[in-house]
Amino acid sequence: MSFKKTAILSLAALGFAASAADIKIGVAEALSGGAAQYGAAIRNGFELAAAEINAAGGVNGNQIVLVVADEQGKKEEAINVFKKLVFQDKVLMVFGPTLSNSAQAGHPIAQAGKTVAFGTSTTADGITAIGDYVFRNSVTEADVLPETIKVAVKNAGIKKVAVLYGNDDVFTKSGYDNFKKALDDLKIPVTTTETFAKGDVDFKAQLTKIKASGADAIVLSALLAEGAPIMVQARQLGLNVPFIGGNGMNSTKVFDLAKGQSDNLYVGSPWSASNTTPENSKFIKAYTEKYKMAPDQFAAQAYDALYIATQALKTVKLSGNLAADRTALRDALPAVKWTGATGPFQFRRANDKAGKPAGYDAQQAPIVSVTKGAEFVI
Numbered sequence: 001m002s003f004k005k006t007a008i009l010s011l012a013a014l015g016f017a018a019s020a021a022d023i024k025i026g027v028a029e030a031l032s033g034g035a036a037q038y039g040a041a042i043r044n045g046f047e048l049a050a051a052e053i054n055a056a057g058g059v060n061g062n063q064i065v066l067v068v069a070d071e072q073g074k075k076e077e078a079i080n081v082f083k084k085l086v087f088q089d090k091v092l093m094v095f096g097p098t099l100s101n102s103a104q105a106g107h108p109i110a111q112a113g114k115t116v117a118f119g120t121s122t123t124a125d126g127i128t129a130i131g132d133y134v135f136r137n138s139v140t141e142a143d144v145l146p147e148t149i150k151v152a153v154k155n156a157g158i159k160k161v162a163v164l165y166g167n168d169d170v171f172t173k174s175g176y177d178n179f180k181k182a183l184d185d186l187k188i189p190v191t192t193t194e195t196f197a198k199g200d201v202d203f204k205a206q207l208t209k210i211k212a213s214g215a216d217a218i219v220l221s222a223l224l225a226e227g228a229p230i231m232v233q234a235r236q237l238g239l240n241v242p243f244i245g246g247n248g249m250n251s252t253k254v255f256d257l258a259k260g261q262s263d264n265l266y267v268g269s270p271w272s273a274s275n276t277t278p279e280n281s282k283f284i285k286a287y288t289e290k291y292k293m294a295p296d297q298f299a300a301q302a303y304d305a306l307y308i309a310t311q312a313l314k315t316v317k318l319s320g321n322l323a324a325d326r327t328a329l330r331d332a333l334p335a336v337k338w339t340g341a342t343g344p345f346q347f348r349r350a351n352d353k354a355g356k357p358a359g360y361d362a363q364q365a366p367i368v369s370v371t372k373g374a375e376f377v378i
């Protein structure tokens with residue numbers, strides 16, 4: 001008998017055998033760097049859901065074990081972390097990464113390893129075109145932005161807008177493309193289109209041009225690291241028009257980062273703190289008790305995502321053969337329907353670039369809200 005076998009047998013004799021049935025799930029999120037503004041809330045959402053699911057008996061008696069890794073909001077790190085989780089840690093599936101920019105780098109690794117990659121915050125075009133193991137429950141910019149613009153225009157009597165976007169990030173660029181399409185469809189004139197890059201800190205030149213252009217609102221496709229200072233600097237320049245933002249601006253962190261200058265920002269998401277369904281009330285209460293702070297949509301989507309995966313896992317008879325189990329989970333996921341903190345959810349098949357069926361997007365309706373006194377109000 002080899003040493004390895006002896007070691008396993010003695011572990012079993014000591015009562016560790018049950019751990020063989022643990023279900024290892026990877027969580028690859030930005031836990032440091034600028035995107036940790038989102039990633040920390042996402043991790044909290046997963047850990048809350050895992051604790052609840054395990055306390056209620058786990059998945060057919062098996063406990064969920066999260067293997068959390070920091071992909072730092074960077075493409076190269078997303079590649080490293082996905083390789084580690086898929087090939088070294090041998091997790092059943094991977095949630096994350098936080099940014100679409102990183103997903104374009106990390107998801108092909110999961111796809112090659114025939115392992116589900118499940119985004120809970122990735123909203124750019126083309127993510128689920130990567131392959132049939134790629135899923136997300138985050139509603140795309142393409143689905144949300146037309147609705148956000150419609151509500152903002154109606155509410156604030158907007159006639160013409162300026163557009164400002166980050167041109168070096170997959171998400172901010174996709175947000176721009178979808179904003180542009182929605183503005184064209186609604187025949188809303190654009191006074192000027194300005195850009196910035198990741199890491200920029202001074203946006204006065206672009207904002208001065210926007211002010212001179214006479215726009216009634218600023219359509220902004222940005223992540224918080226740049227989006228929050230943009231709001232502050234606009235107000236400093238006396239540019240007090242509404243902002244219309246994408247998913248990147250849809251975080252309560254905007255209230256900390258743009259202190260006192262965060263009013264009048266329109267965003268859309270299926271999740272709202274003021275939604276009083278039993279599922280959402282339970283989530284908000286449990287989250288607030290556990291973390292001593294209010295959740296945001298990023299936490300809510302991660303929380304729902306683990307419940308969605310759990311519903312699929314409950315229908316799968318895990319064989320202990322990793323490759324077979326990974327594929328069985330992939331095959332079970334598309335049929336899941338789940339009503340969670342973000343409301344009723346189901347998947348919708350996405351196509352690849354050639355128009356052939358690929359991964360799965362979220363089929364969910366957005367709610368548009370506007371910031372007022374450090375709150376999102378419907």
Ligand code: 1QQ
Pocket residue numbers: 038098099100101121122123124171223247248249
């Ligand atoms: C993306 C996003 C970001 C705002 C996630 C935090 O939506 O990168 O797709």
